[in-house]
Amino acid sequence: MSAVWIDNDPSPAPAAKIERENHKLEKRLCRLVGQAIGDYAMIVPGDKVMVCLSGGKDSYALLDILLKLQRRAPVDFGIVAVNLDQKQPGFPAHILPQYLESLGxxxxxxxxxxxxxxKDKIPEGKTMCSLCSRLRRGILYRVAGELGATKIALGHHRDDLLQTLLLNMFFGGKLKGMPPKLQSDDGRNVVIRPLAYVNEKDLVRWAEVRQFPIIPCTLCGSQENLQRRQVGDMLRDWDRRFPGRLDNMLHALQNVVPSHLADPVLHDFRNLAATGVPSEDGDKAFDHEELPVAEALPALQVIKL
Incomplete structure (x- = not known):
C-alpha cells in the first residue's frame, strides 16, 4: 500500500487542494447561474439561446457554464455563439473561431x-461606449432574428448590475439598474443575464482555471477614466473591506418597497389617507432603525443558496 501523507503533514498535496477548490468554484458558478435562470424563467424548453461572445472573461464564462448546464439540465434548449468582429486594428480574428470549433x-x-x-463620430478623448453599444446592439438584434434565436444572453454579472445602479443614481438621477431579464428596445427580443448572481472575482478565477483566450478591447478597454471604471473600483474596495455588502445591495434590488421611495407613479402618494389599519410597512420615522455594523454584514444571505 502506497503512502498518502508525507512527513506527517495532514494537509492535501497542493495540486489536490487546487483541484478541489476549482471543483467547488465550478459547482458554485453552475448553481448560481442555474438559480438565476430559474428565478427569472430565463430559459424554457425549446429556447435557442444566442450567447454574445466578446472575447472577454465574462462572455467566455457565460458560454462555458451554459454548455455545462445544457448537458445536465432537464430543460432542452439550444445554444449558438455569436461574435461581432468590429474590425478593430490588430484584432486577432482567428482566436474565437478556433476556440468555438474546438468546443463543437x-x-x-x-x-x-x-x-x-x-472613431469618426466620437472626438478624441470622449467616451466611445454609448455609440459603440448602440451600433453593436442593433447588429446583434438583427443577427438574433436571422438565427431564429429566442433569447439573447449577455455576460453581465452581479458587479455590473450594481455598477449600473450607482451610475444611474450618481449621474442619471434615476433609481434604475440592469435587470436579469428584459425585453429589448426593439420589442422583438428577450435579453437575459444568467450571470446576474455571480461576483466578478469568481469569474476572474474561472477564466484562469479554464485558460480562456482573452481578447482585449482597444476601444472602451483603453479608456481608463470612465465613470463605470471608477464606480467599479469603489465597489471592489467595499467588497474587500466589508464582505457581504455587495450581496446585500443585490438583495435590495430584489426587495423594492415603493411606498418608502418617492416615485408618485409607483405609489399613489396623492390619494394616500389613514385607514385605521396597522401596517408593518407604515412610517417609522420616529424609530431608531437598527442596522448591522458594516464589518458584520451577513454574506451570501441574499440569494438563498
Whole structure:
C-alpha cells in the first residue's frame, strides 16, 4: 500500500487542494447561474439561446457554464455563439473561431466595421461606449432574428448590475439598474443575464482555471477614466473591506418597497389617507432603525443558496 501523507503533514498535496477548490468554484458558478435562470424563467424548453461572445472573461464564462448546464439540465434548449468582429486594428480574428470549433458549438462571426464609425463620430478623448453599444446592439438584434434565436444572453454579472445602479443614481438621477431579464428596445427580443448572481472575482478565477483566450478591447478597454471604471473600483474596495455588502445591495434590488421611495407613479402618494389599519410597512420615522455594523454584514444571505 502506497503512502498518502508525507512527513506527517495532514494537509492535501497542493495540486489536490487546487483541484478541489476549482471543483467547488465550478459547482458554485453552475448553481448560481442555474438559480438565476430559474428565478427569472430565463430559459424554457425549446429556447435557442444566442450567447454574445466578446472575447472577454465574462462572455467566455457565460458560454462555458451554459454548455455545462445544457448537458445536465432537464430543460432542452439550444445554444449558438455569436461574435461581432468590429474590425478593430490588430484584432486577432482567428482566436474565437478556433476556440468555438474546438468546443463543437454552433457559432457565427458577424463582421461589421463599427470601429471606423465610432472613431469618426466620437472626438478624441470622449467616451466611445454609448455609440459603440448602440451600433453593436442593433447588429446583434438583427443577427438574433436571422438565427431564429429566442433569447439573447449577455455576460453581465452581479458587479455590473450594481455598477449600473450607482451610475444611474450618481449621474442619471434615476433609481434604475440592469435587470436579469428584459425585453429589448426593439420589442422583438428577450435579453437575459444568467450571470446576474455571480461576483466578478469568481469569474476572474474561472477564466484562469479554464485558460480562456482573452481578447482585449482597444476601444472602451483603453479608456481608463470612465465613470463605470471608477464606480467599479469603489465597489471592489467595499467588497474587500466589508464582505457581504455587495450581496446585500443585490438583495435590495430584489426587495423594492415603493411606498418608502418617492416615485408618485409607483405609489399613489396623492390619494394616500389613514385607514385605521396597522401596517408593518407604515412610517417609522420616529424609530431608531437598527442596522448591522458594516464589518458584520451577513454574506451570501441574499440569494438563498
Amino acid at each position: 458549438v454552433p457559432f457565427r462571426i458577424e463582421e461589421q466595421d463599427t470601429y471606423s464609425i465610432v
